[in-house]
Amino acid sequence: MAINKVEFLKKLELFKNFNDKDLEEIAKYFHEKHYNKGDYLFFEEEAEPGIYILVDGLVKLLKETPDGKTIIVRLVFPKELFGWVEFGGRKPRYTYTAQAVLxxxxxxxxxxxxxxLSMKYPQLALMITCDLSEKLLETYEVLKSIASGKVEERIAKLLIELGDKIGQETPEGYLVIEAPITRQDIAEMTGTTVETAIRIMSKWKKEGIIDAQRGRIVLKDLDYLEELAGY
Incomplete structure (x- = not known):
């Protein structure tokens, strides 16, 4: 079933100040694409520039390090933008591969x-460019943080960021992250081994700091995680 692009764009902060007529015009520039679990949307070295908005599902953005390791620099959730744009053939320094998790x-x-589009709606083009640039800088920050800091600190930061993005608060004050995030994903997002990620998560589970089951992570002691992350 085709997406009602105008109704979807209305839900995004970037498009909230545009009327229906403008949104109908803007929607013409977007093309609907579907991917199965495990499909690659594009590869870092081969990617054509462009803008992607995730409508539903989950996408991970991957970067290969000089020593051949694959790192997840970001998980993309519905209504978020990713990709990049080029002006004058200048490609951003920090790009990535995109793969569908779901x-x-x-x-x-x-x-x-x-x-x-930028000729007709320069203000919108500026906002989109700023949004994408900010997210590319976040990619750089992820790579920089992996090169320094303890593994426990990096995993704590990741869990807090996921909790801020998609966590649901419980009456007890816990944050519940409902997403198909594996120990492998956590390892790749924090630049460590799967074994180390399992060891740290198991230790925290025994200590009552988190609870982790398939597709679900509960952050029970946020104060501990925030202190560990240096917040």
């Missing part, structure tokens, strides 16, 4: 369509 639907706008 069956996923995106709205895609090519680089050329974005340039055309």
């Amino acid at each position: 069956p996923s639907t995106v709205l895609y706008m090519s680089n050329q369509d974005f340039i055309n």
Whole structure:
């Protein structure tokens, strides 16, 4: 079933100040794409520039380090943007590969369509560029943090960030993260081994700091995690 692109765009902060007529025009630049679990949306070295908005599903953004390790630099949740744009053929320094973790639907706008859109809606183009640039800088910060700091600190930061993004608060004050995030994913997002991620998560579970089951992580002692993360 095709997406009602106008109704979907209305739900995004970037498009909240546009009327229906403008949104109908903007929606023409976006093309609906579907991916199965495990499909690659694009590869870092081969990717054509463009803008993606995740409609549903879950996407992970991957970066290969100089020593051949694969790191997840970001998980993309519905209504979030990813990708990049180029002006004058200049590619951003920090790009990545994108892979669907779940069956996923995106709205895609090519680089050329974005340039055309910017002629009609320069303010929107500026906001999109700023949003994408901020997220590319976050990619750099992830790579930088992996190169320094203790593993426990990095995992604590990751769990707090996930809790802030998609966590649901319980009456007890816990944060529940409902997402198909594996120990392998946690290892790849924090630049460590699966064995180390399992050891740390198991230790925290025994100490009552978290509870972890398949597809569900409960942050029970946020004060401890925030102190460990240096917040």
